[in-house]
Amino acid sequence: MVNSADETADFDVPDEISGLRMTRQRSEVYRILQQERNHPTANDVFMRVKDRLPNISLATVYNCLEALVEHGIIRQVNFERESSRYCPNLGEHGHFHDAATGVIHDVHFKPGINLTDLLDLPPGAMIEDIEITLRGKLAAS
Amino acid sequence: MVNSADETADFDVPDEISGLRMTRQRSEVYRILQQERNHPTANDVFMRVKDRLPNISLATVYNCLEALVEHGIIRQVNFERESSRYCPNLGEHGHFHDAATGVIHDVHFKPGINLTDLLDLPPGAMIEDIEITLRGKLAAS
């Protein structure tokens, strides 16, 4: 069954992404991340995916997320000691956590900015990954 | 007993810092962070502090660290899902994690750089805290 006229605005997920076989469970997990870009936790994904796969287990959601992260298809985002969150935005960006609402906003660099140029890195450091996290409040607008 | 000629190069810790009463346990925990600037975990601190306070419990170390963090005396640093690490360096700085050795190096901005100027923040965002984490390898030198 090809999902062309489903209830939600779906994404068709190919059979394979970056060498990872996209099983039913992985597709649905990935689809949820694409659809709802609010940086859900594994448990959030679990609750949402159960609508479509009522028998899925939380362990499978963790497995799927891990597989997607390892293949560079999504990113895992950690904030303090809270549950990990997952994010389909692969470009270099940071996260702003609104302390009042708990909402996470993606934050991008202004054009032409390269963070590593601005840091005094230890000699010989080869950067593989950068994480920028900001915590604060949004002024009532 | 005033520690002026102890085995290690000690710091005298005042009776109170930022309104936090410096009990024996909190002083010793704080002293360890000052002495060994390798971003220890709570358990690392626990093992080291037992030399001086053999009866201290891990829960107390956690309590002390939490009190120190809450009073802005030290910083708590998280990397992925690993145990929290603690750091007496209060100035704005990031952390470079050497994937090969696990060692964490403090990273500072080059002079005159203000990160928030370089980011496209959500309108009205008031930043209270910034965390920059870099992961990579140090080239063999």
Add this chain to the structure above:
DNA sequence: AATAGTAATTAGAATAATTCTTGATATCGG
């Protein structure tokens, strides 16, 4: 289409870091 081999999924147990609870101690103000 049956079969063998591999990979994925499930459910629940196990783990690890951290927090909580409770009772005992220490400290401070009067």
Add this chain to the structure above:
DNA sequence: CCGATATCAAGAATTATTCTAATTACTATT
């Protein structure tokens, strides 16, 4: 010194996550 409050210790409890073992699904081959 005495009561009030804060801190500490020990171990239980919690939470997110990972592991284990058994089942199921998929792939390639006959």
